[in-house]
Amino acid sequence: MPNIRYANMSHWKAIPYRQIDNFREFYYEDKTNSAYYSDWDTILKYQSALGFPGIEIAPWDLADILPLFGSPENFTSFAKDRGIEVIGMFHGAHASHAADHFDEAVRAGREAVDTIVKFGGQYMNTCPTENYCGTGPLSREEVQQCAKAMNEIGRYATDHGVKLGLHNEFFCAINIENHRELIELTDPRLVHYCIDTAQIAIMGEDLLTFYNDYNDRISIFHLKDTASQRQPDSVRYARDPEITDDGTRWFWEPGLGELDLKGLYHALKQYGFKGWMSIEYDGSPDLLASMALTRYYLDNELRPIYD
Amino acid sequence: MNSDQISISLDLINRHYQEPNRNRFESRYFWEELYSLISASGLRAIEIPYEPVWQFGGRSGVPMNRYCINTKYESAASYRTELGKHGIDRVAGVTFDPNLFMRNDNLDFFFGASGHFAGEAVAHAADLGADYFAISPSPYYGRAAHYHPDLETKRATFVDRQTDALRSLAEKAAASGVTLVLRNEYWSLFRCEDILPLLDALPDGVKLDIDTASLTIAGVDPAAFIAAHQDRIGCVHLTDTNFVDTNETWKTANPEFPEHRATQVFRDPGTGGVDLPGIVALLDRQGYAGPVVFSARQTRDPFRALLRIRALLNQLSN
Numbered sequence A: 001m002p003n004i005r006y007a008n009m010s011h012w013k014a015i016p017y018r019q020i021d022n023f024r025e026f027y028y029e030d031k032t033n034s035a036y037y038s039d040w041d042t043i044l045k046y047q048s049a050l051g052f053p054g055i056e057i058a059p060w061d062l063a064d065i066l067p068l069f070g071s072p073e074n075f076t077s078f079a080k081d082r083g084i085e086v087i088g089m090f091h092g093a094h095a096s097h098a099a100d101h102f103d104e105a106v107r108a109g110r111e112a113v114d115t116i117v118k119f120g121g122q123y124m125n126t127c128p129t130e131n132y133c134g135t136g137p138l139s140r141e142e143v144q145q146c147a148k149a150m151n152e153i154g155r156y157a158t159d160h161g162v163k164l165g166l167h168n169e170f171f172c173a174i175n176i177e178n179h180r181e182l183i184e185l186t187d188p189r190l191v192h193y194c195i196d197t198a199q200i201a202i203m204g205e206d207l208l209t210f211y212n213d214y215n216d217r218i219s220i221f222h223l224k225d226t227a228s229q230r231q232p233d234s235v236r237y238a239r240d241p242e243i244t245d246d247g248t249r250w251f252w253e254p255g256l257g258e259l260d261l262k263g264l265y266h267a268l269k270q271y272g273f274k275g276w277m278s279i280e281y282d283g284s285p286d287l288l289a290s291m292a293l294t295r296y297y298l299d300n301e302l303r304p305i306y307d
Numbered sequence B: 001m002n003s004d005q006i007s008i009s010l011d012l013i014n015r016h017y018q019e020p021n022r023n024r025f026e027s028r029y030f031w032e033e034l035y036s037l038i039s040a041s042g043l044r045a046i047e048i049p050y051e052p053v054w055q056f057g058g059r060s061g062v063p064m065n066r067y068c069i070n071t072k073y074e075s076a077a078s079y080r081t082e083l084g085k086h087g088i089d090r091v092a093g094v095t096f097d098p099n100l101f102m103r104n105d106n107l108d109f110f111f112g113a114s115g116h117f118a119g120e121a122v123a124h125a126a127d128l129g130a131d132y133f134a135i136s137p138s139p140y141y142g143r144a145a146h147y148h149p150d151l152e153t154k155r156a157t158f159v160d161r162q163t164d165a166l167r168s169l170a171e172k173a174a175a176s177g178v179t180l181v182l183r184n185e186y187w188s189l190f191r192c193e194d195i196l197p198l199l200d201a202l203p204d205g206v207k208l209d210i211d212t213a214s215l216t217i218a219g220v221d222p223a224a225f226i227a228a229h230q231d232r233i234g235c236v237h238l239t240d241t242n243f244v245d246t247n248e249t250w251k252t253a254n255p256e257f258p259e260h261r262a263t264q265v266f267r268d269p270g271t272g273g274v275d276l277p278g279i280v281a282l283l284d285r286q287g288y289a290g291p292v293v294f295s296a297r298q299t300r301d302p303f304r305a306l307l308r309i310r311a312l313l314n315q316l317s318n
Helices: A023-030 A033-037 A040-049 A059-069 A072-080 A099-119 A140-159 A179-185 A197-203 A207-217 A261-271 A287-302 B022-026 B028-040 B066-073 B076-085 B107-127 B141-147 B151-176 B192-200 B212-217 B222-228 B276-285 B302-317
Strands: A004-009 A054-057 A085-092 A123-127 A163-166 A191-196 A218-223 A275-279 B006-009 B045-050 B090-096 B132-135 B179-182 B207-211 B233-238 B292-294
Touching: A023 A033, A033 A040, A040 A072, A040 A287, A054 A059, A054 A275, A059 A072, A059 A085, A059 A099, A059 B141, A072 A085, A072 A099, A085 A099, A099 A123, A099 A140, A123 A140, A123 A191, A123 A218, A140 A163, A140 A179, A140 A191, A163 A218, A179 A207, A191 A197, A191 A207, A197 A207, A197 A218, A207 A218, A207 A261, A261 A287, B006 B090, B006 B302, B022 B028, B028 B076, B028 B302, B045 B107, B066 B076, B066 B107, B076 B090, B076 B107, B090 B107, B107 B132, B107 B151, B132 B151, B132 B233, B141 B151, B151 B179, B151 B192, B179 B192, B179 B233, B192 B207, B207 B212, B207 B222, B212 B222, B212 B233, B222 B276, B233 B276, B276 B302
Parallel strands: A004 A054, A004 A275, A054 A085, A085 A123, A123 A163, A163 A191, A191 A218, A218 A275, B006 B045, B006 B292, B045 B090, B090 B132, B132 B179, B179 B207, B207 B233, B233 B292
Antiparallel strands: none
């Protein structure tokens, strides 16, 4: 059994079909590649074939997935038949820094935990609050409030067999100036951390230093590369930071950016990390190509260091 | 038909479904190039599908709501100026469907959220100088039935609440100088002739929006429907299809993607079985002078669709 198992965070946009039984007929309608990206059966087969036996669901996809499959359990069963397990779901803990929003933040967090349990997942990677723009800078009390909400949601998650992992975006109101403060304020028994390798590097953390400092809190990784480390406040605090006007990409497939991912794998070996590495392809023009490129890089550059 | 009367819907771009290169659609540069390509195809007016979803999650490069326009252009007026630089003279209309808000078993949430954003969309349409605001009066029947298995027993309540909401919207639209038109999709609770009692319950200024493919899929001859209701028509969407709904796909949760036989329900205009030249000729004979919109929703290649529309327009001109 390898120490690291590989998953994909689902960045597929809406997939309209469960399974296409008339694939050839569908293809011939207009002879484009739409048929290759239109059903979960095919998408999950791509994952399985390329060695990614886990999938992390995106909450914004639930409104499509649930009517399509009828229930989370049905989706999980469908995926399992194709060799894929649901490992968890992302969650945005909106306004958790606001004391008057505490009950709502906890309620929404618990609902997300319940959903993950129905999917059979174990991880809830959680963005701690809103974007910086319109919310930041946070006061010390607001960071403390955020930690209080995370602890409360984390307690419920732990009780239900789910690990809440803080997942910081580079444009979140929790940012470089209070990122570590939030982690320190949370209860390590209830609140873990999901390192998104690119997001924290763009925010200004040094990836290897951060992992070295917090290796005992890490529940899971979101692995992706970037060529845009340590962006200035003007970028991180912008109104609409994630998608650029000119098509500049923040995120790249592992090996196509500038992060020291081989150094990370040496550190994983040093600390004996065991768990899931969830790959993210946000910004890719071709998720299947990204998946294949990633598999090549994993097998030839990273897994020889630590598997 | 005067081609200046004809616009194209930005539903040409598949914003929500997976396909290679889809990521471009979220950046501003893509749309500003698209406007120039639309203009180069000889179309100088666009229709905007109003989609609140782009307001959430930092995706405001997609110009489908007021928040996005204000984020990228500061105001609707500046956006119109930018459109003009790319050869687009006007925004003919704005459409709105409430499917995003049919996501749980709470009808109060559905009517509250869809009512709020529809109101915002009408105001945005007015700011853009649009002629019409085309609203889908229901979510997908099947999506509603998924969250409300007792939908049929709730139908009367749903109709009453939607009628009240549309009356309020009609007032707002009229005060803004925008014509409210009701879409008549094949997947609606108000499909086919069921739209007519709803229209009757609304102020006279509210009109019908004809969707040629939707009527065809619902088993209604669009030409006959247009002829029967010519005085009530406020907008025409020229859509095409080859789809025959033999399995009540209209009642499913995702009716534009038939679950038992994958197919492109809406074909690029001119490539399906709807007699679009015949429809245009009929509208001409009736002296219809309202908005006419080409829609290539679900196209597998938007730029090919654009040229297919151009080719069809050339055919209509001849």
